[in-house]
Amino acid sequence: MIAHFPILVIVVLLVAAAIVPLVGRINRTASWLTACAGCLASFLMAVSILSTVLDSGRISYWLGNWAPPFGIEYAYDPLNAFVLVLVSFVAFMVAVYARDSLEKELDPHRITPFYAVYMLFVAGLMGMVATADLFNLYVFLEITSIAGYVLIAVGRKRESLMASFTYLVMGTIAATFVLLGIGYLYMVTGTLNMADLARLLPDLYHSKVVLTAFAFFTVGLTIKIALFPLHNWLPNAYAFAPSVTSTIMAATATKVGAYALIRVMFTVFQPEFEITVVHVTQVLLFLATIAILAGSILAVAQTDIKKMLAYSSIGQIGYIVLGVALMNHLGMIGSIMHILNHALMKGGLFLVVGAIVYRHGFTHIQDFVGLGRKMPFTMAAFTIGALSMIGVPLTVGFVSKWYLALASLDAGMWYFVPVLLISSLITAVYFWRVIDNIYFKKTEKEEPATGIQEAPIGMLVPTFVLALLCIVFGIFASFPISVAEQAATLLLMR
Amino acid sequence: MSTVDDSQHIMRQIAARVSIPFIQLFGLYVIAHGEAGPGGGFQGGVILGASVILYILAFGIDDGAKRIHQWKSDVLNSVGLLVFAGIGLLCLIQGGNYLQYNALIAGNPKLASHLGIIGIEFGIGVTVAAIMITLFFETARRDVK
Numbered sequence: 001m002i003a004h005f006p007i008l009v010i011v012v013l014l015v016a017a018a019i020v021p022l023v024g025r026i027n028r029t030a031s032w033l034t035a036c037a038g039c040l041a042s043f044l045m046a047v048s049i050l051s052t053v054l055d056s057g058r059i060s061y062w063l064g065n066w067a068p069p070f071g072i073e074y075a076y077d078p079l080n081a082f083v084l085v086l087v088s089f090v091a092f093m094v095a096v097y098a099r100d101s102l103e104k105e106l107d108p109h110r111i112t113p114f115y116a117v118y119m120l121f122v123a124g125l126m127g128m129v130a131t132a133d134l135f136n137l138y139v140f141l142e143i144t145s146i147a148g149y150v151l152i153a154v155g156r157k158r159e160s161l162m163a164s165f166t167y168l169v170m171g172t173i174a175a176t177f178v179l180l181g182i183g184y185l186y187m188v189t190g191t192l193n194m195a196d197l198a199r200l201l202p203d204l205y206h207s208k209v210v211l212t213a214f215a216f217f218t219v220g221l222t223i224k225i226a227l228f229p230l231h232n233w234l235p236n237a238y239a240f241a242p243s244v245t246s247t248i249m250a251a252t253a254t255k256v257g258a259y260a261l262i263r264v265m266f267t268v269f270q271p272e273f274e275i276t277v278v279h280v281t282q283v284l285l286f287l288a289t290i291a292i293l294a295g296s297i298l299a300v301a302q303t304d305i306k307k308m309l310a311y312s313s314i315g316q317i318g319y320i321v322l323g324v325a326l327m328n329h330l331g332m333i334g335s336i337m338h339i340l341n342h343a344l345m346k347g348g349l350f351l352v353v354g355a356i357v358y359r360h361g362f363t364h365i366q367d368f369v370g371l372g373r374k375m376p377f378t379m380a381a382f383t384i385g386a387l388s389m390i391g392v393p394l395t396v397g398f399v400s401k402w403y404l405a406l407a408s409l410d411a412g413m414w415y416f417v418p419v420l421l422i423s424s425l426i427t428a429v430y431f432w433r434v435i436d437n438i439y440f441k442k443t444e445k446e447e448p449a450t451g452i453q454e455a456p457i458g459m460l461v462p463t464f465v466l467a468l469l470c471i472v473f474g475i476f477a478s479f480p481i482s483v484a485e486q487a488a489t490l491l492l493m494r
Numbered sequence: 495m496s497t498v499d500d501s502q503h504i505m506r507q508i509a510a511r512v513s514i515p516f517i518q519l520f521g522l523y524v525i526a527h528g529e530a531g532p533g534g535g536f537q538g539g540v541i542l543g544a545s546v547i548l549y550i551l552a553f554g555i556d557d558g559a560k561r562i563h564q565w566k567s568d569v570l571n572s573v574g575l576l577v578f579a580g581i582g583l584l585c586l587i588q589g590g591n592y593l594q595y596n597a598l599i600a601g602n603p604k605l606a607s608h609l610g611i612i613g614i615e616f617g618i619g620v621t622v623a624a625i626m627i628t629l630f631f632e633t634a635r636r637d638v639k
Binding site: 001004011017019022062063 | 568575582
């Protein structure tokens with residue numbers, strides 16, 4: 001059976017998505033259990049895939065036993081096996097968390113369908129990561145996108161619909177661009193398999209069709225990951241969605257988009273193409289720098305915690321793209337590490353916000369005064385996440401920033417080091433504002449002593465697991481770094 | 495409904511009664527034909543779903559809901575998908591890769607491929623038809639309220 005894990009890791013999610021509405025007729029707990037079981041099974045299979053990949057190299061699975069390049073192939077190397085484990089883990093944690101949070105934030109009759117769509121969303125993400133076929137990647141991209149629009153629109157706020165619609169328009173443009181890119185590549189090569197494209201494309205690098213295809217891919221995927229000038233859809237989408245949606249989207253969706261960008265830039269096209277033919281790296285470096293600074297500065301200006309975290313996500317995407325666009329080994333390790341740690345820390349932070357919404361129902365930073373006493377554990381998790389976001393040593397945020405700084409020096413572009421430092425300082429500024437409110441400000445009006453009003457245990461545990469992993473991987477960083485190193489070697493040395 | 499006089503009402507209902515069986519037969523034909531030519535689960539499913547929607551349009555949503563309750567279409571949404579995934583998993587149990595139809599029946603790969611493809615086409619057809627109906631109920635209900 002282990003031989004079929006490469007496909008079952010996704011099928012189990014799809015089957016769970018189909019079963020959730022059926023068992024939801026019994027009661028909502030049953031559908032929650034099914035969703036959790038699906039995510040857990042998927043996570044365990046992903047771990048098994050990662051260990052097999054690390055032991056014995058690339059796995060290739062042929063759907064319907066049709067040999068690639070004619071059939072659809074699912075292929076795993078250290079990069080996507082790593083992202084696969086990450087996505088399924090966060091999805092499992094959020095699924096566990098979802099039960100209490102959704103009871104509070106959604107209308108009761110929407111909860112069971114929410115789980116079903118959530119499973120489809122995760123299945124789409126996992127499929128995007130797993131597949132080695134470009135068209136299959138597009139199909140899964142559409143599955144996650146459409147599920148994502150639903151997950152946002154289901155929120156109770158009126159603005160949710162508008163945010164979802166904006167995302168729908170932008171997301172559709174992005175997906176269409178990706179599809180056009182795929183179409184152009186298919187036109188000149190006649191193949192959709194990534195490895196086969198990598199073999200055929202180098203002879204065609206100066207063809208106008210291939211250049212156009214690459215342009216469509218880059219723009220389409222940068223909309224999907226919300227790189228700076230194309231980030232408009234993101235803040236509202238995160239801010240007005242239910243907490244569970246904000247968490248899963250912030251922690252996994254943009255990361256998988258970044259993975260797809262890396263795949264297209266380094267597997268379908270070769271690094272020489274970006275360096276010698278199109279010079280896209282300069283553009284991406286420029287945009288990444290602006291994203292890092294603008295995301296951080298805009299985050300300072302926010303009064304709503306969810307919007308603040310959303311703008312900070314835009315900055316963090318800048319880090320990932322920066323490492324990719326530096327085109328060197330250390331930069332790639334930095335990017336892959338940042339995919340890991342942004343998923344953990346931003347996931348953890350959004351879960352904390354969900355817990356605050358559950359207990360108190362507000363997201364304005366001003367209202368956070370005194371929360372340190374009311375919700376000590378949740379706020380401890382918030383502090384850990386915030387420290388990691390700033391990049392304090394011993395947290396996982398430090399590791400990736402360290403690698404990105406080293407990579408900038410290694411590439412002879414020292415001027416990115418001050419960019420990283422300045423943005424870390426601004427990050428410290430906007431998180432300090434929150435922490436100041438939480439722990440140090442005195443309430444103006446005398447409130448009745450309410451004692452501890454902690455979030456329920458089902459929300460607390462996932463939040464803490466993500467927060468603690470920020471520290472665990474900050475101290476014992478050698479395992480993820482070794483995986484990232486293998487992935488970087490594979491991507492850059494051919 | 496009071497603005498429409500009775501004779502129009504009856505004409506519409508009779509026209510629907512006459513055409514629905516043919517539409518459904520055609521839908522099934524398109525689904526079954528998908529294995530060997532143009533057509534398949536999506537197109538056939540849409541035709542099947544449209545026949546039910548036509549019934550609801552002709553007889554009103556309350557009569558329509560008596561014929562096919564929304565919970566039935568809700569359940570069929572999942573069932574079709576499970577049929578698809580189930581056939582894929584059956585291939586695994588029979589020792590093939592996922593969706594490797596020719597492994598379904600040991601010793602007869604040709605028949606197995608036929609049955610496998612027809613099976614998943616029907617799975618898709620059921621899901622697509624049911625989702626059309628569910629979507630129609632969801633949007634129509636909102637207008638009534």
